[in-house]
Amino acid sequence: xxxxxxVRSQSKAAKTSLTITYVLLIVLGIIWLVPLVWIILSAFRCxxxxxxxxxxxVVSNYxxxxxxxxxxxxxxxxxYYGVDNAFPxxxxxxxxxxxxxxxxxxxxxxxxxxxxxxxxxxxxxxxxNMAMIIGLFPSFMSMIAIYFLLKSIGLTGNPNHPEYSVIxxxxxxxxxxxxxxxxAKGFFDVIPNALVESAKLDGCTNFKIFRKVILPLAKxxxxxxxxxxxxxxxxxxxxxxxxxGADNAAHWTVSVGLxxxxxxxxxxTNLFTQFAAGCVIVAIPIVTxxxxxxxxxxxxxxxxxxxx
Amino acid sequence: xxxNTKNKKDLFGPIKKWFTKLGRRxxxxxxxxxxxxxxxxxxxxxxxxxxxxxxxxxxxxxIILFMVLCPSINGxxxxxxxxxxxxxxxxxxxxxxxxxxxxFSHGSDCKLIILFGFVTIAVIxxxxxxxxxxxxxxxxxxxxxxxxxxxxSFVEDIKELFDSKFHITMLTPTLIAALVFTVLPTVFMIAxxxxxxxxxxxxxxxxxxxxWNGFGNxxxxxxxxxxxxxxxxxxxxxxxxxxxxxxxxxxxxxxFGGIVLALLINKKGLKGKxxxxxxxxxxxxxxxxxxxxxxxxxxGEYGPINALLMNLNLISEPIGFLGLQSGDSEVLAKVxxxxxxxxxxxxxxxxxxxxxxxxxxxxxxxxxKVDGASTFKMFAKITLPYVIFITTPYLISSFVGNISxxxxxxxxxxxxxxxxxxxxxxxxxxxxWLYKVTIDQGMYNTGAVIGIFTFIITASITLITxxxxxxxxxxxxxx
Numbered sequence: 191x192x193x194x195x196x197v198r199s200q201s202k203a204a205k206t207s208l209t210i211t212y213v214l215l216i217v218l219g220i221i222w223l224v225p226l227v228w229i230i231l232s233a234f235r236c237x238x239x240x241x242x243x244x245x246x247x248v249v250s251n252y253x254x255x256x257x258x259x260x261x262x263x264x265x266x267x268x269x270y271y272g273v274d275n276a277f278p279x280x281x282x283x284x285x286x287x288x289x290x291x292x293x294x295x296x297x298x299x300x301x302x303x304x305x306x307x308x309x310x311x312x313x314x315x316x317x318x319n320m321a322m323i324i325g326l327f328p329s330f331m332s333m334i335a336i337y338f339l340l341k342s343i344g345l346t347g348n349p350n351h352p353e354y355s356v357i358x359x360x361x362x363x364x365x366x367x368x369x370x371x372x373x374a375k376g377f378f379d380v381i382p383n384a385l386v387e388s389a390k391l392d393g394c395t396n397f398k399i400f401r402k403v404i405l406p407l408a409k410x411x412x413x414x415x416x417x418x419x420x421x422x423x424x425x426x427x428x429x430x431x432x433x434x435g436a437d438n439a440a441h442w443t444v445s446v447g448l449x450x451x452x453x454x455x456x457x458x459t460n461l462f463t464q465f466a467a468g469c470v471i472v473a474i475p476i477v478t479x480x481x482x483x484x485x486x487x488x489x490x491x492x493x494x495x496x497x498x
Numbered sequence: 499x500x501x502n503t504k505n506k507k508d509l510f511g512p513i514k515k516w517f518t519k520l521g522r523r524x525x526x527x528x529x530x531x532x533x534x535x536x537x538x539x540x541x542x543x544x545x546x547x548x549x550x551x552x553x554x555x556x557x558x559x560x561i562i563l564f565m566v567l568c569p570s571i572n573g574x575x576x577x578x579x580x581x582x583x584x585x586x587x588x589x590x591x592x593x594x595x596x597x598x599x600x601x602f603s604h605g606s607d608c609k610l611i612i613l614f615g616f617v618t619i620a621v622i623x624x625x626x627x628x629x630x631x632x633x634x635x636x637x638x639x640x641x642x643x644x645x646x647x648x649x650x651s652f653v654e655d656i657k658e659l660f661d662s663k664f665h666i667t668m669l670t671p672t673l674i675a676a677l678v679f680t681v682l683p684t685v686f687m688i689a690x691x692x693x694x695x696x697x698x699x700x701x702x703x704x705x706x707x708x709x710w711n712g713f714g715n716x717x718x719x720x721x722x723x724x725x726x727x728x729x730x731x732x733x734x735x736x737x738x739x740x741x742x743x744x745x746x747x748x749x750x751x752x753x754f755g756g757i758v759l760a761l762l763i764n765k766k767g768l769k770g771k772x773x774x775x776x777x778x779x780x781x782x783x784x785x786x787x788x789x790x791x792x793x794x795x796x797x798g799e800y801g802p803i804n805a806l807l808m809n810l811n812l813i814s815e816p817i818g819f820l821g822l823q824s825g826d827s828e829v830l831a832k833v834x835x836x837x838x839x840x841x842x843x844x845x846x847x848x849x850x851x852x853x854x855x856x857x858x859x860x861x862x863x864x865x866x867k868v869d870g871a872s873t874f875k876m877f878a879k880i881t882l883p884y885v886i887f888i889t890t891p892y893l894i895s896s897f898v899g900n901i902s903x904x905x906x907x908x909x910x911x912x913x914x915x916x917x918x919x920x921x922x923x924x925x926x927x928x929x930x931w932l933y934k935v936t937i938d939q940g941m942y943n944t945g946a947v948i949g950i951f952t953f954i955i956t957a958s959i960t961l962i963t964x965x966x967x968x969x970x971x972x973x974x975x976x977x
Contacts, residue, residue: 480782
């Protein structure tokens with residue numbers, strides 16, 4: 191009897207604590223979603239002032255009074271900073287940069303991580319230390335130096351070939367990628383050395399081991415690295431802005447372009463609703479990618495956290 | 499102490515060994531090896547390794563041509579002239595006098611002088627590495643012949659690059675790319691910290707060239723006599739202090755908030771775990787320049803939050819939450835960036851700790867329950883110690899990351915509220931200040947000084963904590 195009562199009160203307590211958890215999570219969820227939902231709503235906002243002009247700035251009502259696609263059509267057709275169809279150009283530009291960066295970076299990271307994890311050679315520890323020390327310098331410090339360097343070889347700020355800036359930016363993004371091998375190394379460390387040893391006994395060269403033994407097992411980390419380096423150019427805007435240059439609007443990446451819609455020198459600045467429309471277009475593919483590849487992302491993040 | 503004395507012994511051992519090796523190579527080597535000390539690839543030709551020898555020889559000729567002919571870009575030379583330019587404080591070659599305007603232009607760009615100087619030094623280092631490799635390869639062929647083997651052919655050498663020397667093949671692309679685009683720019687900026695170089699004094703036309711300034715720019719933190727004037731003296735320590743406060747709060751709030759959120763979501767019996775997780779992961783997936791700018795605008799002067807508060811008659815005029823105007827409260831802006839950063843950072847820790855929480859052995863909790871421990875006690879005595887133990891490396895790296903957390907500050911407050919006459923505002927971190935000083939102001943030397951101070955902070959924290967950890971010292975023992 192006593193026992194029964196105790197169990198019942200326990201289950202009651204569990205029920206209340208579960209209810210509290212639900213309430214807490216829902217409140218937190220709402221807090222987390224408010225700004226993001228607001229951006230989506232703003233993108234579809236289609237309000238006019240009494241005098242017939244369009245309201246493109248930030249307004250105080252959270253929910254729009256009228257909805258429409260005007261922001262999207264404007265965004266795709268408008269001329270920004272003297273560039274026709276600027277937004278589609280920025281999108282295409284970013285896509286090209288992201289794809290090439292993704293290929294180069296993933297290749298570099300995998301090759302370095304494999305060497306550091308599975309091969310033993312004289313320069314191994316010095317190389318790891320160098321990568322760590324260099325990584326501790328704030329990247330914004332050397333950013334301007336990279337700009338000078340690229341400029342001196344004509345890969346940015348080139349008056350005859352402004353499009354070369356794109357190559358410069360790809361180099362700036364992917365060249366240092368190999369030094370960020372730590373997460374992938376942590377992953378390779380877990381692959382048993384016995385596999386490598388037995389392949390060696392079978393007469394495999396190190397190259398063959400990498401290709402036939404390691405790479406097939408490395409799918410999760412390949413996807414993680416590819417995801418990281420592909421989304422990087424969509425998210426970064428400081429490097430892109432400095433390397434490509436403020437006056438080279440035709441070759442900006444999409445983040446630089448969208449940022450400039452808010453804070454730029456455009457005749458009608460603070461094009462907030464168009465900015466929001468652009469954000470929605472950029473965010474949809476990236477969020478979808480993340481959601482699909484969530485498993486690999488979590489795996490990479492957790493591995494990185496535990497290994498440091 | 500023990501480690502120290504061991505290091506000292508080790509330090510001279512390899513050097514001594516290396517020099518004896520050098521001597522032996524010259525004395526014991528064949529004529530080819532002796533010759534290859536002066537002409538690259540001579541030893542390889544001697545051993546009939548023609549392709550390898552030719553490669554060495556071509557590289558030697560190219561480097562010597564580079565050093566002697568001094569190719570130049572924008573009037574700034576490479577080669578020996580670049581080395582000659584480095585220590586000088588006077589007008590360098592390439593200058594022209596324009597009789598019409600009476601102006602003298604030195605024609606060379608200060609930053610290129612320094613940059614090319616370092617490139618040339620790097621080329622010289624490469625020359626000596628090649629020299630060593632070329633003598634070594636010839637000496638190895640000597641040794642092979644001595645024991646009756648034929649020296650390796652070119653095809654065999656290539657094959658080796660895919661087996662026992664595979665690491666060379668794999669690391670070379672990264673090494674070259676990292677040297678050019680990461681190491682060289684970093685070394686260049688460190689060098690700038692010791693010069694008078696900034697965009698204003700060193701304009702392209704004029705007779706003013708950079709000169710070396712020793713530790714003057716570092717001393718400016720106390721004296722205020724640098725290119726940034728009194729700002730560096732008056733604002734350095736406030737910014738430094740805030741950087742630390744920010745890093746501590748940003749790290750701890752996100753860390754513990756993330757653990758609590760993970761516990762909530764992973765609670766037994768909770769339905770819709772996946773939906774909740776997805777909601778929070780959204781903020782990770784959405785690019786920060788979108789999510790942070792959204793928050794900035796929603797909290798803005800005319801934004802919905804201020805309007806809501808005014809409609810509720812809680813305030814009579816808009817609050818400057820983020821210190822975007824110079825009169826706004828600095829304390830409020832600081833609190834707001836930390837709070838908003840929780841919004842960004844908590845889902846990340848949640849994601850990371852979720853997996854770790856699942857791995858806590860369930861019998862630990864069972865045992866605690868039998869002993870009558872409360873939920874909170876179990877959290878404090880079991881969950882927290884376990885999670886902290888596993889994620890200490892993450893805690894350190896996230897602290898270091900927060901010291902240079904650029905986006906959170908730059909996109910939210912832009913460093914504001916600003917103070918008249920100063921670049922560094924109330925919420926500026928060392929890195930955002932560094933950005934303003936170098937990119938907006940062109941005060942490269944002072945920017946480099948701020949960058950070096952940031953490095954010193956992050957490096958000392960990392961070295962003290964991380965290098966002592968098992969993860970580093972025993973990283974290759976557990977496999």
